[in-house]
Amino acid sequence: MTSSVTPPDQHPQANTQGPWIERLFFKHRVFWCVLFVIVTLLLGWRATMVKPEASFEKLIPLTHPYIENLMARRDDLKGLANSVRIAVTVKGDGDIFDADYMAHLRKVYDEVMFMPGVDRSAVKSLWAPSVRWTEVTEAGFAGGTVIPDTYSGDAASLKRLRENVLKSGQVGILVANDFRSTIIQAPLLETVDGQPLDYQAMSARLNELRTQFSTDQYDIRIIGFAKLIGDLIDGATQVVFFFLLAIAITFVLLWLYSRCLVSTIIPLVCSIIAVIWQLGLLQLMGYGLDPYSMLVPFLVFAIAVSHGVQVINATAIEAAQGAGKMMAARLAFRGLYIAGMLALVSDAIGFMTLLFIEIQVIQDLAIAAALGVAVVILTNLVLLPILMSWLGVSRTSIERVDRAQHQTSPIWHRLSFLSHARAAPISLLIALGLGIVGLYGSSQLQIGDLDEGAPELRPDSQYNQDNAYITHHYATSADVLVVMVTTPEQQCVAYPAMQMVDRFEWMMRNVEGVQGTLSPVSIAKRVIAGFNEGSLKWQTLSRNQYVLNQAMSNVPPGLVNNRCDLLPVILYLQDHKAETLSRVTHQVENFASAHNSDHARFMLAAGSAGIEAATNEEIRRAQNFMLAFVYAVVSILVLVTFRSWRAVVCIVAPLGLTSVLCQALMAWLGIGVKVATLPVIALGVGIGVDYGIYIYSRLKAYMQAGERLQDAYYHTLRSTGKAVSFTGLTLAIGVGTWAFSPIKFQADMGILLTFMFLWNMIGALWLLPAIAHYLLGRKQPAS
């Protein structure tokens, strides 16, 4: 790619030839338009078939050893996962030992039992016959269902119920610690009538259950993976509304900017076409839209609009200087296609660096975004000027531009002093200060999710409120790390394996951040005590294999697999902060390397926290590498284009400041580096480079034409500064609407991208000239 930016002030009116690429498009305008219409119709038809999806596997780093271990053992761990928990709570005073409450609970229980997708045989509730109380008698065990057979709702049977509940050991599990709610635990089936379980439909059924049984007296609270995924998809589809909002705001801004209907509608239409193409191509390539890649249409739209504005702006300037419709469009194309393509290609390559992160949603997002940006080259750098060559910029608009061109713009004039010898050092000092503040701030940056509950949703969402209620009233945590202890086949009951697991559990129980542990071994120990008349002095492992076999045969199904070669150790964690996760996984790995033997191998990791730990590690690994790569790519592109290291510094340094400040902002807002926010930095750099490229190419052209730095910068600002600032605004608004998404990570992405787009713009307008002062200003122009 060689630099051949036409100095905009030299008007080669006579030269109607232009480069070959210009001739290719403008000589056959009708052909190209018809082709665009056909392709748009075809891809539009495919775009309607794009389905929203939320695949669990795409969210996790499948090549991480933790996840490889998990996937290898997935079938054996089925019993641990997928169930929903429905808490029926008492709203006012009083407790669950009440005839009304029990009757209400019975109704909810019956409803849950008949819900499709629920594994009826495994449903647990006070009303379930499988939930029993036991006590030790002289003859062995005695026991019965928690709700006595003679239950009638009268005071005596409620008293019996209370005693049975205390004896059942379900307080903290099915019965809240404060006796003001109980849980119906409904394990879900993997398939219903041969079809995989539809989480969205399941979630909808649960919502119906909630509305049906929430009354003045009783509340329903529901948590579980199925509900979470359902809420996520529901929330993500609201994003369509944000898209319409972004279009409307952009329309208004474009109108204010150009005061010309054609100049408003054409870029909008071209940008929407870009989105349609992008979605259609994605569908053709077999991709769906997950809650992460839903960001991409917004980005594509915003990028398309910003390039569209550059074209419109250039067309209007050319028209104001007397070019006809055709000529204005051609000159605008000629002036912009290299800078525009360079900017878009660097966007695309910036996005492609995300492919280094081995998490499929991020890779999908990279492909979708790169594809979208490639499409923008065609729609907004080719189609848009072609359309403008027919429609032209309206007279009023041209006059406005013309007027502006001949007046001294006070704002731009003042801004041009940023390249002055007085202002430049101050700017640099401020930038340095900000950089130091940013570096300090970004050192506080954390990996992973920082909020309580389900980090995908907002802390005040219904799901997270329900989750908080249940974790506070029951002895459970939503953050679960499962360590898989593998043994030789049929040897999971062997003493050496169980003894090692017992040691491991006790060690982990003492690690900060671990609230509690559960494993077949800890249950077996309780069973052994049970078989010894409940005596706690026997609540330990026996070296007698018969005792262990008998104890393990009483461990609930699902905790031990059929081949008896896997003992899951469930660690309930205090939170899912990266610090906690890495502390805990570090301890596990230490134990494993010291104690792994043929009897028992300790492997990470399953459970929500296990997956998160793996994701965090992948992100930690990829983060700096990706950042280095995206900067390297952008620098090389700039270097190749402008053939000047000075250009690289002028363009890349402001981006670096933005990246650092963005990290500081993340630390300040408590947003961690995670699947959702990691791409933001690459996207921000990729898109942010546009401004620098547009401004630098103009500046360079004016300076080559013999102007002093400050004059050149003034002219740059006048010609392209307005477009650049407008671009920053439209980009920011396009993704800024995301800040209102009900999905937390979408909101985080929105906030951070908005910040990056605005700061990249400020960096390009303010810092670039200051740096240019030192790198370009001293070199007096040749003239």
Add this chain to the structure above:
Amino acid sequence: MRVGRRFGCLSLLMASVWSASSQAATDPNSLLYPALKAPLASQALLLDAATAPQRQLIVGEHGIVLYHDQASASWQQADVPVSTMLTAVTHVADDIWLAVGHDGIIIRSTDNGAHWSLVHHEVKARKARAQADIERLKKEIAALSETDAGEAYPDEGDADQPSLDDLEYALDDARFALEHNDVPPLLDVMMLDAQHGFAAGGYNTLLETHDAGVSWQYVADRLPNPEGLHNNVMAQDGQGHVWLAGERGSLYRSDDQGQTWHSENSPYTGSWFALTALPDGGLILAGLRGHAYWRQPDSETWQSLNLPTETTFNGAKVLPNDQVVLLGQGGIFAHGVLPHLTLSALPERESLLTAIKRKDQVIGVGQGGIHRLSFSADSAAHQEEAK
């Protein structure tokens, strides 16, 4: 039912499991790990406590020993060479303490509980005994076979003389013991004086020491316990009688410092877990399903305390001012001056095994470690002063 099917096949494979585990466990010492120094040691399952004038000790699972002198404010975890469950602890004399536990472990401290060393490992001791038994039995069998071969009709009526079959059974048992590491746990330890004491355990285990706990002899055959019931708890009453109570109402008494024992009439046929001497020389005995009795020093009968509970009592302790506290499953405890005990329960419902007095507090020990019991260490009449 799924469980049954899953593990049904296991029993078939047990032989292979068995050999694998016993191969790995040929050296019992390799199975002893030092106790982990754990920040949450005071919240583990703690099983017994003992008090000496300047020191208190608590023992529990994972080889946990906690010590506490009267001055310091918090419990310290001792250095313990084993991580097996410790079930009982007792003060011997001066700075010497003993603790017993699973695997037939006995550990001893000579520095007032801070550091411990292993003095007895029943897994090893039983193997040594088995080795000696095998030698002896082989000789006896050989000798008996010779005499049998000489006699056409062996004298079957001689009760003192074991038959060849008996000897061969005993030999099989000894060989089995030599191959396997599963020994019954020790459940209680008691010193009669500074030198002489006993450790009792599951499946009729009884060990004796005459050297302040340094060495131990297996003396289980002194007890009239042919069924091999668990020996759960021991105590010495005011008259110097030594008592031992255990599984299924077993109750024995020795009037000669544990040399010979006889069965006593038990007021209940369920298991006993609690037996403690009272300040007046009497005894309190309690166990399964809320059964609790006391015996006055001059009485030959046990009187029921008639406590309105069916919850098992795990331990009994005498506190200053003649207060007695019984501790049980699900956090229940009965306290007061005999024979009038009142029932209460820990709000967290965690089972208790014993209690100790610490300053003005009574501390319950059990599941979840250390709990403050909601009554004062002084008698009810002095409660206000105590505050």
